[in-house]
Amino acid sequence: MNPPQTIFNASETEILSGDFHPLIERIGSAEGSALVEMVNASLLIECARDFAGLKRFLESYRGQLLVPVELPLICQAFAHASRNEFSELITLDQQQAHDTRLKIFSSASKRIGKMQLKRLRPLRDQRGLQRYLRAVDDGDANAWHTMIYGVTLASFSMPLRQGLVNYSARVLSGFVQSSGGFEKFPQPDCDALIEENLSRILPEIDHALIKASLNPKIQIPQA
Numbered sequence: 001m002n003p004p005q006t007i008f009n010a011s012e013t014e015i016l017s018g019d020f021h022p023l024i025e026r027i028g029s030a031e032g033s034a035l036v037e038m039v040n041a042s043l044l045i046e047c048a049r050d051f052a053g054l055k056r057f058l059e060s061y062r063g064q065l066l067v068p069v070e071l072p073l074i075c076q077a078f079a080h081a082s083r084n085e086f087s088e089l090i091t092l093d094q095q096q097a098h099d100t101r102l103k104i105f106s107s108a109s110k111r112i113g114k115m116q117l118k119r120l121r122p123l124r125d126q127r128g129l130q131r132y133l134r135a136v137d138d139g140d141a142n143a144w145h146t147m148i149y150g151v152t153l154a155s156f157s158m159p160l161r162q163g164l165v166n167y168s169a170r171v172l173s174g175f176v177q178s179s180g181g182f183e184k185f186p187q188p189d190c191d192a193l194i195e196e197n198l199s200r201i202l203p204e205i206d207h208a209l210i211k212a213s214l215n216p217k218i219q220i221p222q223a
Helices: 010-016 022-028 031-038 041-047 051-082 086-096 100-119 127-137 145-155 160-178 187-214
Strands: none
Touching: 051 086, 051 100, 051 145, 051 160, 051 187, 086 127, 086 145, 100 127, 100 145, 127 145, 145 160, 160 187
């Protein structure tokens, strides 16, 4: 069963994230479910035996991976791709292989990233991007899904903030779906849990964008 298409009501969605661009909706639609399906699902199900366990799992993921690791990586990949800095992008890609925090997601992340790359291969006029694609094909880059998500946003000139919000909402929903939460617990409770986590992520997203804009190495182009 697919996760519900509408997590928030219309007014909440407008307040939290604004209207998602159709392309952002499309490139984020599979990541949440695919990521957790490829990870150790038994661990997630064990953590989510009850609603309190699911809540603790989402809070842990948000605090230990999503906010400190994944969202900044999307920002950096977006910035490098926006400035056609694909040598730096390849270096950033290689560095992530040494981040032990990502070990549990390593295999899943690379598989999803390579799936996402299919959207970018037709952009043959972007030479820097094609260089990165060759590095992935040659095994010199890993195509982490977070990085490819950021590169895709940049390649299609999509707004970064909306992309970060969409990624967060999709992955949180994917974890709830994978745990069986939508079947085991009342949907309003699940929706409220996702909304609560997303509302706590939004200030972190804005902080990450401000921090990135002040760092010349990862400067984010203005919308």
